[in-house]
Every structure is written in C-alpha cells, then in structure tokens.
Amino acid sequence: xxxxxxxxxxxxxxxxxxxxxxxxxxxxxxxxxxxxxxxxxxxxxxxxxxxxxxxxxxxxxxxxxxxxxxxxxxxxxxxxxxxxxxxxxxxxxxxxxxxxxxxxxxxxxx
Amino acid sequence: xxxxxxxxxxxxxxxxxxxxxxxxxxxxxxxxxxxxxxxxxxxxxxxxxxxxxxxxxxxxxxxxxxxxxxxxxxxxxxxxxxxxxxxxxxxxxxxxxxxxxxxxxxxxxxxxxxxxxxxxxxxxxxxxxxxxxxxxxxxxxxxxxxx
Numbered sequence: 388x389x390x391x392x393x394x395x396x397x398x399x400x401x402x403x404x405x406x407x408x409x410x411x412x413x414x415x416x417x418x419x420x421x422x423x424x425x426x427x428x429x430x431x432x433x434x435x436x437x438x439x440x441x442x443x444x445x446x447x448x449x450x451x452x453x454x455x456x457x458x459x460x461x462x463x464x465x466x467x468x469x470x471x472x473x474x475x476x477x478x479x480x481x482x483x484x485x486x487x488x489x490x491x492x493x494x495x496x497x
Numbered sequence: 498x499x500x501x502x503x504x505x506x507x508x509x510x511x512x513x514x515x516x517x518x519x520x521x522x523x524x525x526x527x528x529x530x531x532x533x534x535x536x537x538x539x540x541x542x543x544x545x546x547x548x549x550x551x552x553x554x555x556x557x558x559x560x561x562x563x564x565x566x567x568x569x570x571x572x573x574x575x576x577x578x579x580x581x582x583x584x585x586x587x588x589x590x591x592x593x594x595x596x597x598x599x600x601x602x603x604x605x606x607x608x609x610x611x612x613x614x615x616x617x618x619x620x621x622x623x624x625x626x627x628x629x630x631x632x633x634x635x636x637x638x639x640x641x642x643x644x
Contacts, residue, residue: 411545412507412509441516443541448604451611455598472534479618480611487597
C-alpha cells in the first residue's frame with residue numbers, strides 16, 4: 388500500500404492532503420513531507436486525512452511531532468477527519484483536544 | 498475450534514499483512530462486524546510495535562501471530578523479543594499516563610504510548626506475559642456468532 392501526499396496554499400494556511408494507509412511502513416514519508424514544509428516556514432497546517440483509510444500510532448506520532456514543532460513557532464495544526472474510523476483514533480488517544488478535528492477542509496479553514 | 502498462525506518477518510510492510518489476515522480470520526470466527534475495524538487496528542498496533550522492537554535491536558527473527566477461536570472469544574497473541582521497556586509490548590509501559598504532548602520522550606516512546614492507549618481501548622481484554630524469553634501480548638474479542 389502506497390501513500391500519496393500533496394500540499395497547497397489555501398488562504399494563509401498550508402493544506403496537506405494525504406491518501407492511502409498511514410502506518411509503520413508509510414509514516415516516514417508523511418514525516419519527511421511535514422518536516423520539509425515546516426522547515427520551509429509553513430507552520431499553520433491543515434492535514435487532510437479524509438482520503439486516509441487507516442491511521443496507526445506511528446502516523447499519530449508524526450502528527451504529535453509536527454504539532455510540537457509548529458507550536459514552537461506559534462503555529463497551528465488542524466486535522467480533517469471525515470470518517471468515524473479515523474476520528475476515533477484521535478478521540479481514544481486524547482489528541483482531538485490538541486488538534487482540532489473538522490469534517491471538511493473548508494470547516495478547518497474557517 | 499480452529500487456530501490460525503502467521504509468521505511475519507520484522508518488515509514494516511508486512512504489518513499490513515497481519516492486519517488483513519487477522520481481520521479475515523476474526524470475521525470467519527464470528528466476531529461482530531462492528532469490532533473488525535477495532536481488531537485490525539489493535540493487531541496492527543501490536544505487530545508494528547513488535548516489528549519496531551525487532552528492527553531496533555537488529556533481530557531478524559520473525560514475529561509470530563497466533564489466532565485462536567474458543568467458544569466465547571477470538572484471541573490474538575503477538576509474540577516478539579522485546580528489550581525496550583518503553584515498548585507497547587512491555588507491561589511496564591501500560592500505565593495510565595499517556596499524555597504524549599507533555600512528555601519529553603523520543604518519537605518511539607511517543608508512538609508506544611499511543612499504541613498502548615489504542616490497544617487498551619480497542620480490545621475487550623488484553624494481557625502481557627513473558628514466555629520462553631518472548632513478550633506475548635494477548636488480545637481477545639467476544640464472538641457474536643458461536644458455532
């Protein structure tokens with residue numbers, strides 16, 4: 388299973404659209420992309436997981452690392468999780484209180 | 498009752514194999530469809546932590562995943578050689594403190610804390626034991642269809 392990651396500027400935020408399964412075999416690719424973006428100065432991020440079919444703790448760990456990094460630069464990280472399956476892993480781990488969850492990118496940007 | 502045994506190399510890409518096999522075996526065993534996604538997630542978490550533990554210590558030994566169907570339950574046992582006390586497969590890591598944002602640990606300990614939280618929440622019953630030098634994580638789910 389491959390992972391696909393694209394990014395774009397929308398309003399004053401960087402939207403990172405992820406597709407596929409984010410697990411121990413693909414989390415490094417997500418980490419590399421988010422690190423590349425934050426190193427380039429993008430510290431207000433919306434990570435769109437609406438096309439992600441599976442997300443495990445290693446993927447969550449990448450988001451935690453990125454959140455800590457953007458907070459050091461007064462930035463933000465919001466997550467789009469339209470499916471209950473993905474939203475649930477945020478709720479179980481309590482990360483929904485640190486990363487606001489939205490059902491759509493427009494909602495995350497508003 | 499039927500057992501299914503899977504042995505995967507400590508290769509991250511094979512964790513998906515374990516998830517898919519466990520999900521299919523659970524469905525055949527009569528685990529309720531509402532629990533299949535949770536089971537796949539928990540087995541994936543356990544196998545990912547096992548792969549990371551083997552990879553981190555340069556251990557090429559395979560990771561054994563044993564699935565057992567009893568009258569009441571479907572049980573998955575993941576056995577791995579675990580040296581790291583922070584691993585999700587180690588009983589010492591199963592504390593109630595999972596505040597990964599406040600923690601100052603490395604990324605692997607953050608992943609392990611998140612994996613523990615998910616395994617505990619998604620599993621009907623979970624135990625950690627030591628057997629023959631291996632750490633064994635045993636997870637159970639009730640069967641909704643009893644044959």
